[in-house]
Amino acid sequence: MSGTESVAFDTPQRERRADTFAMWVFIGSEAMLFGAIFLVFLVAHIDFGPAFAAASKHLSLPLGTFNTAVLITSSFTMALAHMLAVHRRWRAAAWALAATSALGICFLIVKGIEYTKEISDGLAPLLGLPFRYTGPDPVHAEFFFGLYFTMTSLHALHLIGGIIVIAGMIALWPTSTPANRLRRVVALGLYWHFVDIVWVFMFPVLYLINR
Amino acid sequence: MSELRKLTFGYLGLLALLALTVGSSLIDLGGFNVALNLAIAAAKAVLIVMLFMHLTGALPRLAVAAAGLWLVILFWLTLVGR
Numbered sequence: 314m315s316g317t318e319s320v321a322f323d324t325p326q327r328e329r330r331a332d333t334f335a336m337w338v339f340i341g342s343e344a345m346l347f348g349a350i351f352l353v354f355l356v357a358h359i360d361f362g363p364a365f366a367a368a369s370k371h372l373s374l375p376l377g378t379f380n381t382a383v384l385i386t387s388s389f390t391m392a393l394a395h396m397l398a399v400h401r402r403w404r405a406a407a408w409a410l411a412a413t414s415a416l417g418i419c420f421l422i423v424k425g426i427e428y429t430k431e432i433s434d435g436l437a438p439l440l441g442l443p444f445r446y447t448g449p450d451p452v453h454a455e456f457f458f459g460l461y462f463t464m465t466s467l468h469a470l471h472l473i474g475g476i477i478v479i480a481g482m483i484a485l486w487p488t489s490t491p492a493n494r495l496r497r498v499v500a501l502g503l504y505w506h507f508v509d510i511v512w513v514f515m516f517p518v519l520y521l522i523n524r
Numbered sequence: 525m526s527e528l529r530k531l532t533f534g535y536l537g538l539l540a541l542l543a544l545t546v547g548s549s550l551i552d553l554g555g556f557n558v559a560l561n562l563a564i565a566a567a568k569a570v571l572i573v574m575l576f577m578h579l580t581g582a583l584p585r586l587a588v589a590a591a592g593l594w595l596v597i598l599f600w601l602t603l604v605g606r
Contacts (some may be wrong), residue, residue, distance in 0.1 A: 337584040343590030348595045352602055378546050382539060389535040392576040396527055502551070506577045513568045517561035521549040 387416035412488035
């Protein structure tokens, strides 16, 4: 028995290398998606700088900073899961994966608290909700909040997808071969770290405009 | 385990950079705030890619280089045409 998932590969090593390359290509395509949205934000920021800076002050810097730390910690536990899987410490690796998904859920809860506050303050120009912005230039502030909700909700969807895959991986953990466990941790780790990197750029761009 | 130490240093470095970016945003540096924030974000991304994502091997590097090239074209042509 070779221990590969697909019959296309002779050895688990080759299968893992193919997986890794495919994940990097996928991450490249994801970078195009987020890159285009960042570009829209950049151009709008150049054109409506003062309105964007004033609108950005309505976001919660403490919650945003806390969430950035949470996501960085989740990347650390994901890297630990990878290291433990390489050293075949399977039980510890599964716990590190569980910690990663718990931190992801924590991020989503804090994001939900932020959304609730922004919606109740009338700062969410979506789903027909009332937009009651009292600062200068409300038209372009509305554009800022539209972009803020688009970018952060797209990021949150990616995080939800990652959490679902971690849950599936933990469910399949007892019946998986060691080679498959390691292959999945490596592939999911790449995705999770990429989602972290997207947030690392989103946080200063959205929360730290001319504070 | 030296690998664990490497990951821990990377993690602490990321947290330090987060503190730096939040701290710098509270001081008015004129036009340099945005540039500094983006430079710190790029430094964090490099730390994550090198320490956590283990970017090694020719094919993964090719995929990253291709994505980077297309992003440069996307941003450059958009901003130069304005």
